[in-house]
Amino acid sequence: MDKSAFRKFISDKRNKLSEEQVQGASSIISERIKKLPVFNNSRLILSYMPYGNEVNVLPLNKFILEQGKELCIPRVISKTHMDAVKIKNMEENLVEGHFGILEPASSLNPVNAEEIDLVLVPGLAFDLQGNRLGHGKGYYDRFLANCSEKTFTIGVAYDLQVFDNIPHSPHDVKLKALVTESGYYIF
Ligand SMILES: Nc1ncnc2c1ncn2[C@@H]1O[C@H](COP(=O)(O)OP(=O)(O)O)[C@@H](O)[C@H]1O
Numbered sequence: 001m002d003k004s005a006f007r008k009f010i011s012d013k014r015n016k017l018s019e020e021q022v023q024g025a026s027s028i029i030s031e032r033i034k035k036l037p038v039f040n041n042s043r044l045i046l047s048y049m050p051y052g053n054e055v056n057v058l059p060l061n062k063f064i065l066e067q068g069k070e071l072c073i074p075r076v077i078s079k080t081h082m083d084a085v086k087i088k089n090m091e092e093n094l095v096e097g098h099f100g101i102l103e104p105a106s107s108l109n110p111v112n113a114e115e116i117d118l119v120l121v122p123g124l125a126f127d128l129q130g131n132r133l134g135h136g137k138g139y140y141d142r143f144l145a146n147c148s149e150k151t152f153t154i155g156v157a158y159d160l161q162v163f164d165n166i167p168h169s170p171h172d173v174k175l176k177a178l179v180t181e182s183g184y185y186i187f
Protein backbone atom coordinates (compact mmCIF):
# COMPACT_ATOMS: atom_id res chain seq x y z
CA MET A 1 0.00 0.00 0.00
CA ASP A 2 1.34 3.47 -0.80
CA LYS A 3 1.11 6.41 1.63
CA SER A 4 -2.23 7.73 0.40
CA ALA A 5 -4.02 4.35 0.36
CA PHE A 6 -2.63 3.75 3.83
CA ARG A 7 -3.92 7.12 5.06
CA LYS A 8 -7.43 6.37 3.87
CA PHE A 9 -7.38 2.88 5.37
CA ILE A 10 -6.42 4.16 8.83
CA SER A 11 -8.64 7.19 8.71
CA ASP A 12 -11.68 5.01 7.88
CA LYS A 13 -10.77 2.66 10.72
CA ARG A 14 -10.39 5.47 13.25
CA ASN A 15 -13.64 7.11 12.13
CA LYS A 16 -15.48 3.94 13.09
CA LEU A 17 -14.49 4.19 16.77
CA SER A 18 -17.43 4.95 19.05
CA GLU A 19 -17.43 7.93 21.41
CA GLU A 20 -16.94 5.49 24.32
CA GLN A 21 -13.94 3.86 22.62
CA VAL A 22 -12.38 7.26 21.89
CA GLN A 23 -12.85 8.55 25.43
CA GLY A 24 -11.83 5.25 27.08
CA ALA A 25 -8.59 4.86 25.12
CA SER A 26 -7.83 8.60 25.28
CA SER A 27 -8.03 8.59 29.05
CA ILE A 28 -5.69 5.57 29.35
CA ILE A 29 -3.23 7.21 26.95
CA SER A 30 -3.35 10.55 28.80
CA GLU A 31 -2.79 8.86 32.18
CA ARG A 32 0.23 7.06 30.70
CA ILE A 33 1.69 10.36 29.48
CA LYS A 34 1.13 12.04 32.88
CA LYS A 35 3.28 9.37 34.57
CA LEU A 36 6.27 9.71 32.23
CA PRO A 37 9.39 11.34 33.74
CA VAL A 38 10.00 13.03 30.38
CA PHE A 39 6.57 14.64 30.66
CA ASN A 40 7.07 15.68 34.28
CA ASN A 41 10.48 17.16 33.50
CA SER A 42 9.20 19.17 30.54
CA ARG A 43 8.44 22.88 30.99
CA LEU A 44 7.37 23.86 27.45
CA ILE A 45 5.12 21.35 25.72
CA LEU A 46 3.63 21.43 22.22
CA SER A 47 0.38 19.47 22.28
CA TYR A 48 -2.49 19.66 19.77
CA MET A 49 -6.23 20.23 19.51
CA PRO A 50 -7.88 16.90 18.62
CA TYR A 51 -9.71 16.73 15.32
CA GLY A 52 -12.39 14.10 14.61
CA ASN A 53 -11.54 10.86 16.39
CA GLU A 54 -7.92 11.75 17.16
CA VAL A 55 -6.80 10.82 20.68
CA ASN A 56 -8.56 13.33 22.93
CA VAL A 57 -5.80 15.22 24.72
CA LEU A 58 -8.04 18.11 25.85
CA PRO A 59 -8.06 17.04 29.54
CA LEU A 60 -4.27 16.51 29.28
CA ASN A 61 -3.87 20.02 27.85
CA LYS A 62 -5.80 21.41 30.83
CA PHE A 63 -3.59 19.36 33.18
CA ILE A 64 -0.45 20.81 31.56
CA LEU A 65 -1.68 24.34 32.34
CA GLU A 66 -2.77 23.36 35.86
CA GLN A 67 0.73 22.00 36.52
CA GLY A 68 2.16 25.44 35.74
CA LYS A 69 3.83 24.16 32.57
CA GLU A 70 3.74 26.15 29.34
CA LEU A 71 1.36 24.81 26.70
CA CYS A 72 1.78 25.41 22.99
CA ILE A 73 -0.75 24.55 20.29
CA PRO A 74 -0.02 24.45 16.54
CA ARG A 75 -1.14 27.30 14.29
CA VAL A 76 -1.07 26.75 10.54
CA ILE A 77 0.62 29.71 8.82
CA SER A 78 0.73 28.52 5.20
CA LYS A 79 0.12 25.49 2.99
CA THR A 80 3.41 24.07 4.23
CA HIS A 81 4.26 25.51 7.66
CA MET A 82 2.89 25.68 11.16
CA ASP A 83 4.01 27.54 14.28
CA ALA A 84 3.86 26.54 17.95
CA VAL A 85 2.01 29.22 19.92
CA LYS A 86 1.87 29.48 23.70
CA ILE A 87 -1.61 29.69 25.18
CA LYS A 88 -2.54 30.47 28.77
CA ASN A 89 -6.22 29.63 28.60
CA MET A 90 -7.99 26.93 26.59
CA GLU A 91 -11.26 28.90 26.51
CA GLU A 92 -10.07 32.37 25.54
CA ASN A 93 -6.93 31.94 23.45
CA LEU A 94 -8.24 29.61 20.72
CA VAL A 95 -10.23 30.40 17.58
CA GLU A 96 -11.45 28.21 14.72
CA GLY A 97 -8.64 27.97 12.20
CA HIS A 98 -7.58 25.91 9.18
CA PHE A 99 -9.33 22.58 8.55
CA GLY A 100 -11.91 23.57 11.21
CA ILE A 101 -9.40 22.87 13.99
CA LEU A 102 -9.12 25.26 16.95
CA GLU A 103 -5.86 27.18 16.89
CA PRO A 104 -4.23 30.04 18.83
CA ALA A 105 -5.54 33.52 18.02
CA SER A 106 -3.47 35.55 15.56
CA SER A 107 -2.58 38.09 18.27
CA LEU A 108 -0.47 35.47 20.12
CA ASN A 109 3.22 35.13 19.27
CA PRO A 110 4.91 31.85 18.25
CA VAL A 111 7.70 30.34 20.33
CA ASN A 112 11.10 29.31 19.02
CA ALA A 113 10.84 25.60 18.06
CA GLU A 114 14.27 24.96 19.62
CA GLU A 115 12.96 25.88 23.06
CA ILE A 116 10.27 23.19 23.13
CA ASP A 117 10.99 20.34 25.57
CA LEU A 118 8.31 17.91 24.43
CA VAL A 119 6.08 17.53 21.37
CA LEU A 120 2.97 15.33 21.50
CA VAL A 121 2.59 14.37 17.86
CA PRO A 122 -0.75 13.30 16.38
CA GLY A 123 -0.90 11.38 13.12
CA LEU A 124 -2.59 8.65 11.14
CA ALA A 125 -0.15 5.74 11.36
CA PHE A 126 2.99 4.91 13.31
CA ASP A 127 5.52 2.09 13.47
CA LEU A 128 7.94 0.89 16.13
CA GLN A 129 10.95 2.39 14.32
CA GLY A 130 9.65 5.90 14.99
CA ASN A 131 8.11 6.44 11.58
CA ARG A 132 4.92 8.47 11.30
CA LEU A 133 2.36 9.07 8.62
CA GLY A 134 0.45 12.35 8.88
CA HIS A 135 -2.32 13.78 6.77
CA GLY A 136 -0.01 14.22 3.81
CA LYS A 137 1.03 17.85 4.07
CA GLY A 138 4.31 17.41 5.90
CA TYR A 139 3.56 20.07 8.56
CA TYR A 140 5.15 18.11 11.43
CA ASP A 141 8.14 16.98 9.33
CA ARG A 142 9.01 20.61 8.61
CA PHE A 143 8.30 21.75 12.18
CA LEU A 144 10.24 18.96 13.91
CA ALA A 145 13.23 19.58 11.62
CA ASN A 146 13.52 22.99 13.35
CA CYS A 147 13.39 21.64 16.90
CA SER A 148 16.47 20.99 19.02
CA GLU A 149 18.11 17.57 19.35
CA LYS A 150 17.00 17.77 22.97
CA THR A 151 13.33 18.18 22.06
CA PHE A 152 11.59 14.92 22.94
CA THR A 153 8.86 13.73 20.55
CA ILE A 154 6.10 11.29 21.41
CA GLY A 155 3.59 9.98 18.86
CA VAL A 156 0.10 9.77 20.38
CA ALA A 157 -2.12 7.08 18.87
CA TYR A 158 -4.52 4.19 19.33
CA ASP A 159 -3.15 0.65 18.98
CA LEU A 160 -5.09 0.37 15.71
CA GLN A 161 -2.77 3.02 14.22
CA VAL A 162 0.42 1.05 14.89
CA PHE A 163 2.04 -1.20 12.25
CA ASP A 164 5.26 -3.16 11.84
CA ASN A 165 6.49 -1.00 9.00
CA ILE A 166 4.87 2.03 7.45
CA PRO A 167 5.93 3.67 4.18
CA HIS A 168 8.37 6.54 4.80
CA SER A 169 10.67 8.89 2.91
CA PRO A 170 13.99 10.59 3.75
CA HIS A 171 12.24 13.88 4.75
CA ASP A 172 10.07 12.08 7.34
CA VAL A 173 11.30 13.01 10.81
CA LYS A 174 11.44 9.99 13.11
CA LEU A 175 9.79 10.23 16.52
CA LYS A 176 11.63 9.32 19.72
CA ALA A 177 8.73 7.47 21.36
CA LEU A 178 5.14 6.39 20.91
CA VAL A 179 2.30 6.04 23.40
CA THR A 180 -0.88 4.03 22.88
CA GLU A 181 -3.49 2.52 25.21
CA SER A 182 -1.39 -0.64 25.50
CA GLY A 183 2.07 0.77 26.02
CA TYR A 184 4.89 3.29 25.83
CA TYR A 185 7.63 2.55 23.31
CA ILE A 186 11.01 4.32 23.20
CA PHE A 187 13.06 4.08 19.98
N1 LIG B 1 11.31 19.17 5.49
C1 LIG B 1 10.68 19.21 4.31
N2 LIG B 1 11.14 19.99 3.33
C2 LIG B 1 10.51 20.05 2.15
N3 LIG B 1 9.42 19.34 1.82
C3 LIG B 1 8.93 18.54 2.76
C4 LIG B 1 9.52 18.43 4.06
N4 LIG B 1 8.80 17.58 4.77
C5 LIG B 1 7.80 17.17 3.98
N5 LIG B 1 7.87 17.74 2.76
C6 LIG B 1 6.95 17.52 1.63
O1 LIG B 1 5.62 17.56 2.12
C7 LIG B 1 4.82 16.60 1.44
C8 LIG B 1 4.05 15.77 2.42
O2 LIG B 1 4.95 15.03 3.25
P1 LIG B 1 4.50 13.62 3.87
O3 LIG B 1 5.63 13.12 4.70
O4 LIG B 1 4.00 12.73 2.78
O5 LIG B 1 3.27 14.06 4.76
P2 LIG B 1 2.91 13.68 6.24
O6 LIG B 1 4.18 13.69 7.06
O7 LIG B 1 1.93 14.72 6.63
O8 LIG B 1 2.34 12.30 6.18
C9 LIG B 1 5.76 15.77 0.58
O9 LIG B 1 5.58 16.15 -0.75
C10 LIG B 1 7.14 16.13 1.07
O10 LIG B 1 8.08 16.13 0.02
Ligand SMILES: [Mg+2]
Nearest residue numbers: 134138141172
Ligand atom coordinates in the same frame (compact mmCIF):
# COMPACT_ATOMS: atom_id res chain seq x y z
MG1 LIG C 1 5.88 12.75 6.70
